[in-house]
Amino acid sequence: MPNDQPPQRTRQYLRKARQKARRIGLEADNDEHAAQLLEELGIDVLSDDVSLTNIGNANPEKAVQGSPEVGERVTADFMLNDADRLAEVHAIQRDLIRRRRVRLFLLMLRLMFFVVLPTFLVGRYYYTEAADMYETESEFVIQKSEAAGASGLGALFSGTGLANSADSITVQGYLTSREAMMRLDEEYGYRAHFQQDFIDNLQRLPMDASLEDAYKLYEKNVKVGYDLSEGIIHLEVIAATPEASQAFSEALIGFAEERVDDLSKRLREDQMKGAMGSYNDAEAAMLEAQNTVLGLQQARGVLSADAEIAAQMSIVNSLELQIEDKLLSLAEILDNPSPNEIRADILQREIERRVERVAELRTKLTESSNNNVSLATISGELMIAETNLMTRQLMLQQSLELMESARVDANRQVRYLSIGVSPVAPDVPTYPRKLENTILALVIFLGIYIMLSLTVSILREQVSV
Numbered sequence: 001m002p003n004d005q006p007p008q009r010t011r012q013y014l015r016k017a018r019q020k021a022r023r024i025g026l027e028a029d030n031d032e033h034a035a036q037l038l039e040e041l042g043i044d045v046l047s048d049d050v051s052l053t054n055i056g057n058a059n060p061e062k063a064v065q066g067s068p069e070v071g072e073r074v075t076a077d078f079m080l081n082d083a084d085r086l087a088e089v090h091a092i093q094r095d096l097i098r099r100r101r102v103r104l105f106l107l108m109l110r111l112m113f114f115v116v117l118p119t120f121l122v123g124r125y126y127y128t129e130a131a132d133m134y135e136t137e138s139e140f141v142i143q144k145s146e147a148a149g150a151s152g153l154g155a156l157f158s159g160t161g162l163a164n165s166a167d168s169i170t171v172q173g174y175l176t177s178r179e180a181m182m183r184l185d186e187e188y189g190y191r192a193h194f195q196q197d198f199i200d201n202l203q204r205l206p207m208d209a210s211l212e213d214a215y216k217l218y219e220k221n222v223k224v225g226y227d228l229s230e231g232i233i234h235l236e237v238i239a240a241t242p243e244a245s246q247a248f249s250e251a252l253i254g255f256a257e258e259r260v261d262d263l264s265k266r267l268r269e270d271q272m273k274g275a276m277g278s279y280n281d282a283e284a285a286m287l288e289a290q291n292t293v294l295g296l297q298q299a300r301g302v303l304s305a306d307a308e309i310a311a312q313m314s315i316v317n318s319l320e321l322q323i324e325d326k327l328l329s330l331a332e333i334l335d336n337p338s339p340n341e342i343r344a345d346i347l348q349r350e351i352e353r354r355v356e357r358v359a360e361l362r363t364k365l366t367e368s369s370n371n372n373v374s375l376a377t378i379s380g381e382l383m384i385a386e387t388n389l390m391t392r393q394l395m396l397q398q399s400l401e402l403m404e405s406a407r408v409d410a411n412r413q414v415r416y417l418s419i420g421v422s423p424v425a426p427d428v429p430t431y432p433r434k435l436e437n438t439i440l441a442l443v444i445f446l447g448i449y450i451m452l453s454l455t456v457s458i459l460r461e462q463v464s465v
Helices: 011-023 031-041 052-057 060-066 066-077 081-127 162-175 178-188 211-221 240-264 265-300 305-335 341-366 375-411 434-464
Strands: 135-142 222-227 230-237 415-419
Touching: 011 031, 031 162, 081 434, 135 162, 135 240, 162 178, 162 222, 162 230, 178 211, 178 240, 211 222, 211 230, 222 240, 230 240, 240 265, 240 415, 265 375
Parallel strands: none
Antiparallel strands: 135 230, 135 415, 222 230
């Protein structure tokens, strides 16, 4: 049972009504008029079938009621015979085919202009005009000479890339810096190499190129990578000839090794300076202690307190032996029933003189007077001075050892490069990669075309709604 409710006239409904009215030959002033004419003819606007047969099946009386002119024309259309209707259908089909071919032709034309032609130009450049470039690869690792017996975290990470990560990152930054490029240009003519005539215009460096232009080319042709887990630095150098590529790579490795050695140069110089200062101070202190000992010896008139004490003690011992002999002789004399008193007095006086001498010598050893200083005091002073002298001599010896060790460290290379892969010049060009670059250009241009097409379609849809 047909639905008597009129359809809701949305923008999409009105647009389809205009298109269907144009295709069946109805002349409408606007979209609303086209929708009205189709509704009066009883034609379903939303239906995809727009054949004249369906128009014939529609209610002609309803069409006539709307507009006399339209009714007459539609009634005339309804009175067409089958051959005319079939010819009209074929004409509509041919028109649809023609429109599809035109759209396909325009699509192919756009693809040719926006995708195929740019890809062809890029491929032509890579295959016929692009100059050959040669890439030299090398790998090296920074090593540090550590003292034996290292312990703690230093020994734990000494065999990993973390031990020298700071040095490796510093070298990586140096190799990609303007300083390295300027030195390479001064010593090996880096900019002049890329200004040669056989290099194509896109890759050639202009004769009046600035330092910034040369550095941009340097960043493009010198690639430095650092593997943190292994501690290996990868160096890739691109040049127009294999010999230049190898020479530039070897030069950069040499620059990196010098920079690595300079990282610890200031530290070693400071250590050497400190060791020299310590040695000079120890030598001055030792000379001062030696002068103190010499001054005491000259002031006291004693070369060696131990020798003086030993000499004095030998005299005391000799006198005490003589006293013992005299005492024995005196005892023998006094043992006689009639002792010789003269002989006994002589022995007694000799004993007393020797005892006094022994007492005088012992007093000289331990006690000081206004005119003389005891040997004990002299011995103590000399012992302190000599002990200080020995200490200063030991400190001087240690300072000398430290200075020699610092001199050895200053003269030897603490950090150095160990090359794992040496730079070897390639015998075939590395760049350009003709097929890969051409395919990449095709993908890029096709992607740009699709994005622009989608953008235009979306904007057109928004404007027409």
